[in-house]
Amino acid sequence: MKQHQITINDIARELNISKSTVSRALTGHPKVSPAKRTAILELAEKLDYQRNMLAISLCNNRTNTIGVIVPEFRTSFFPKILVAIQETAAQSGYNVIVCQSGESYETEVKNTKVMLTNHVDGLIISITKETKNYEHLKIFQRKGIPLVFINRIVNEMAVPKVVVDDYEGAFRAVEHLIQTGKKRIAHLAGPENLLISRNRLNGYLDALRKYNLPIIQELIIPYDFNLEKVKIYTKHLLELKERPDALFAINDPTAVEAIQVIKAKKLKIPKDIAVVGFSNEYSSAYIDPSLTTVAQPLEEMGIRATQALIEQLNKDISEWKAVTQVLKPELIIRKSS
Amino acid sequence: MKQHQITINDIARELNISKSTVSRALTGHPKVSPAKRTAILELAEKLDYQRNMLAISLCNNRTNTIGVIVPEFRTSFFPKILVAIQETAAQSGYNVIVCQSGESYETEVKNTKVMLTNHVDGLIISITKETKNYEHLKIFQRKGIPLVFINRIVNEMAVPKVVVDDYEGAFRAVEHLIQTGKKRIAHLAGPENLLISRNRLNGYLDALRKYNLPIIQELIIPYDFNLEKVKIYTKHLLELKERPDALFAINDPTAVEAIQVIKAKKLKIPKDIAVVGFSNEYSSAYIDPSLTTVAQPLEEMGIRATQALIEQLNKDISEWKAVTQVLKPELIIRKSS
DNA sequence: CTGTTAGCGCATTCAT
DNA sequence: ATGAATGCGCTAACAG
Numbered sequence: 001m002k003q004h005q006i007t008i009n010d011i012a013r014e015l016n017i018s019k020s021t022v023s024r025a026l027t028g029h030p031k032v033s034p035a036k037r038t039a040i041l042e043l044a045e046k047l048d049y050q051r052n053m054l055a056i057s058l059c060n061n062r063t064n065t066i067g068v069i070v071p072e073f074r075t076s077f078f079p080k081i082l083v084a085i086q087e088t089a090a091q092s093g094y095n096v097i098v099c100q101s102g103e104s105y106e107t108e109v110k111n112t113k114v115m116l117t118n119h120v121d122g123l124i125i126s127i128t129k130e131t132k133n134y135e136h137l138k139i140f141q142r143k144g145i146p147l148v149f150i151n152r153i154v155n156e157m158a159v160p161k162v163v164v165d166d167y168e169g170a171f172r173a174v175e176h177l178i179q180t181g182k183k184r185i186a187h188l189a190g191p192e193n194l195l196i197s198r199n200r201l202n203g204y205l206d207a208l209r210k211y212n213l214p215i216i217q218e219l220i221i222p223y224d225f226n227l228e229k230v231k232i233y234t235k236h237l238l239e240l241k242e243r244p245d246a247l248f249a250i251n252d253p254t255a256v257e258a259i260q261v262i263k264a265k266k267l268k269i270p271k272d273i274a275v276v277g278f279s280n281e282y283s284s285a286y287i288d289p290s291l292t293t294v295a296q297p298l299e300e301m302g303i304r305a306t307q308a309l310i311e312q313l314n315k316d317i318s319e320w321k322a323v324t325q326v327l328k329p330e331l332i333i334r335k336s337s
Numbered sequence: 338m339k340q341h342q343i344t345i346n347d348i349a350r351e352l353n354i355s356k357s358t359v360s361r362a363l364t365g366h367p368k369v370s371p372a373k374r375t376a377i378l379e380l381a382e383k384l385d386y387q388r389n390m391l392a393i394s395l396c397n398n399r400t401n402t403i404g405v406i407v408p409e410f411r412t413s414f415f416p417k418i419l420v421a422i423q424e425t426a427a428q429s430g431y432n433v434i435v436c437q438s439g440e441s442y443e444t445e446v447k448n449t450k451v452m453l454t455n456h457v458d459g460l461i462i463s464i465t466k467e468t469k470n471y472e473h474l475k476i477f478q479r480k481g482i483p484l485v486f487i488n489r490i491v492n493e494m495a496v497p498k499v500v501v502d503d504y505e506g507a508f509r510a511v512e513h514l515i516q517t518g519k520k521r522i523a524h525l526a527g528p529e530n531l532l533i534s535r536n537r538l539n540g541y542l543d544a545l546r547k548y549n550l551p552i553i554q555e556l557i558i559p560y561d562f563n564l565e566k567v568k569i570y571t572k573h574l575l576e577l578k579e580r581p582d583a584l585f586a587i588n589d590p591t592a593v594e595a596i597q598v599i600k601a602k603k604l605k606i607p608k609d610i611a612v613v614g615f616s617n618e619y620s621s622a623y624i625d626p627s628l629t630t631v632a633q634p635l636e637e638m639g640i641r642a643t644q645a646l647i648e649q650l651n652k653d654i655s656e657w658k659a660v661t662q663v664l665k666p667e668l669i670i671r672k673s674s
Numbered sequence: 675c676t677g678t679t680a681g682c683g684c685a686t687t688c689a690t
Numbered sequence: 691a692t693g694a695a696t697g698c699g700c701t702a703a704c705a706g
Contacts, residue, residue, distance in 0.1 A: 005398070005480075048476065048479075050450075050453045050454055051454060052395075052456065053454050053455055053456065054391050054394045054395045054400065054456055055395055057391045058389075058391045058392055058395055061342070063391065073413075073416035073417070073419065073420055074413070074416075074619070075619075076410075076411070076413070079410035079411075079416055080410070082410065083410055083437060083439075086436070086437065095434065095451060095455060096434075096435075097432070097433075097434045097435075098433075098434075098435055099423070100420060100423065102420075113387075114432060116387045117387055117388060117390050118390055118402075118432060119389065119390065119391055139385065142385075143342075256620075256623050259623075260623070281620070282411070282620070283593075283618070283619070283620025283623065283624065286593050286596075286597065286620065286624045286625075287620065287623045287624050287625065288624065288625025
C-alpha cells in the first residue's frame with residue numbers, strides 16, 4: 001500500500017512554474033536559468049523527490065536496465081562475474097537485474113520472458129547445461145535487444161561473446177600432467193552440448209596427441225554436472241584394471257569431489273593419481289591437497305561483456321558487430337599434481 | 338536502438354475492436370466474450386506480444402518488484418539466501434532486483450537510491466559491516482515501502498526481521514569445545530556494530546561462564562572481516578605465552594584462514610588447537626581438516642523474509658507487524674574439533 | 675530560456 | 691459486453 005509520491009507537478013506548482021522547466025532542471029538540460037535551477041534542485045532535495053524511472057522509461061522506451069541470466073550460484077564462478085557486471089554497468093548508469101536458471105532449460109526460458117517483460121535494454125547470458133534450442137534467445141535479436149554471451153556461448157548465434165580459451169586451459173593442464181610423468185590421464189568431462197565441454201575435451205585430446213600418448217576412450221567420461229555422480233564415475237575409474245595415474249576434471253567442484261573418493265581409497269595424491277581442476281574456486285587453495293587448477297579472469301569477463309553490451313546499446317542495430325573475445329586462462333599449480 | 342514494439346493497439350486494430358477490450362482480455366477480466374477473448378489471446382501469442390510492465394506499473398503505482406541488498410557475494414552465504422528469495426518471490430509473481438553493497442556503507446546508500454528510483458514494492462536488506470547510520474533505510478518507512486531485515490539486522494527499527502539464533506549457535510559451538518576438554522578458547526570476533534557479532538560474542542562468553550572458565554580478554558579479537566588480518570591475529574594468538582587451545586571464529590572463511598596459519602606453524606588440529614567456524618560454507622567439509630561449524634538454515638531464511646515482505650505488501654500500512662523470526666542453527670561436528 | 679501540447683502503453687472509470 | 695475518455699509521471703517537440 002503505497003502513499004502519495006512527490007512528482008514534478010508538485011514541485012512545479014509549489015514554484016509556480018511549468019513542469020517542463022522542472023523536468024529540464026532535473027535532467028540537467030542546459031537551457032534553464034541558474035536561479036530556477038537551484039530553486040528546483042533545492043526543493044526537490046527538501047521534498048525528498050525521487051525521479052520515477054517507470055515514467056521516464058516509458059517515455060524513452062528504454063529502462064537503463066541490463067538483464068543477466070546465469071545457470072547457478074552454487075560456486076563462486078558466476079557471483080564473481082556478476083559483481084564485475086554490476087560495477088561496470090553502474091558506471092554507465094545501468095541497473096542490473098539477475099535471474100538464475102538453476103541449470104534448467106525450462107527456467108531459462110521463463111527467465112527470458114521475465115527479462116522481456118521488464119524491458120531490459122540488453123541481455124548477458126550464460127546458457128544452462130540443457131539448452132539446445134535457442135528460440136527464446138533469438139526473440140531478443142528479432143526485437144532488436146542486444147545480447148551478449150559469456151562463458152557458455154551459442155556459437156551459431158551472431159552476437160558478441162566473451163569466453164575464456166578453454167581449449168588452451170585444458171591443453172596446458174594436461175600438458176602439465178604429462179610433464180610430471182603421467183601417462184594414463186582420465187578426463188571427467190562436461191555435458192556434450194556445452195561448447196566449454198567440447199573445447200576442454202579437445203584441449204585434453206590434443207595434449208595427449210602432441211606427446212604421443214594413446215587416447216583411451218574408457219578414461220573419458222562426460223557427465224551432467226550432477227556432483228552426486230562424480231563419486232560413481234571416480235570409483236569406476238579407480239577400479240579399472242589399468243588405473244589412471246591422473247585426472248583432469250571439467251571444473252573444481254568435480255575435482256574436489258573426486259579427491260574425496262581417491263582419499264577414501266587410500267590412494268596418494270599426486271603420487272598415485274594427480275588431479276587438476278578448472279576455474280580456481282576460492283576454496284581450491286584450502287582443500288587437502290590444494291588443487292591445481294586453471295584460473296579464469298572472471299572479473300575481466302564481466303567487464304568486457306558489459307562493455308560489449310553497452311556499446312551495442314548506443315549504436316544502430318546495423319552497426320552491431322559479433323566479435324568474440326577470448327581471454328587467456330592461467331594454470332595454477334598446487335599440490336594435487 | 339529499439340525497434341517497434343507490439344502493443345495492445347496493434348492487436349486491437351488488427352481485430353477491429355477497442356484496446357479496452359484487449360486490455361481486459363489480457364488481464365483476465367471476466368466480462369469479455371469468450372470468442373473475442375480467445376481471438377485476442379491467440380493473436381497476442383502469434384504476434385509474440387509482451388505486456389509492457391513499465392506502463393502497467395505506471396498505472397498501478399506498483400512494480401511487482403522486490404529489491405534485495407546484500408553485503409557480499411564472496412561466500413556462498415548470500416547467494417544461497419538469494420536463490421530462495423528469487424523462487425519465493427517468483428511464486429507470488431514478483432521479480433527481484435539485487436544489489437551488493439560490497440560491505441561499503443556508501444555503496445549501500447547508493448543501492449537504496451537505486452531501489453527507490455526503480456520503485457521496488459519492498460526491500461529485503463542485510464546491512465554492511467560499516468552501517469551505523471540508518472537514515473537511508475528510514476526513507477523506506479516514511480514512503481510506506483515495506484522493509485525486511487535478514488541476518489544483519491537493525492534492532493532499533495520496527496520492521497520484520499529474520500535471523501538465526503547467533504547466540505545459541507555460538508554457545509553450542511563453544512560448549513562443544515569445552516566438552517572436548519578445551520580451556521583456553523580464543524574468539525576471532527566480528528565488527529562490533531553488527532548484532533551478529535555481539536550475539537555470537539555473548540554466546541561465547543556465556544558458555545565460558547556456564548562452565549566456570551575464565552574470560553580472557555586477550556583471547557578475544559574483534560576484526561572487520563578483512564581476511565588479510567586473520568593471519569596477523571592468528572599468529573599473534575599462537576605466539577602468546579599461554580597459547581589458546583581452541584579458536585572459535587566468527588565465520589568459516591575466517592576459520593579457514595586461521596587454519597592455514599596454524600598448519601604453517603606445524604601445530605596439530607584439533608590436538609594442539611581446535612577450530613570451529615560459523616555458517617557452513619560449501620567448502621568447509623572439504624578442507625583439511627574438515628571444519629566444525631554452525632550451519633544456518635539459509636533457504637528458510639530467504640523464504641521467510643520474502644513471505645514476510647509480501648505479506649506486508651498486501652496489507653495496509655497500519656496493520657504491519659514487526660515480528661522477528663529466529664531460526665535455529667545446527668552444530669556440525671567435523672575433524673577440526 | 676520557458677510554457678504548451680502531445681504521447682509513451684496501459685488500466686480504469688464512465689458511458690452505452 | 692464493449693468503446694471512449696482520462697490519467698499514471700515524465701520527456702520531447704513545438705512554439706514563443
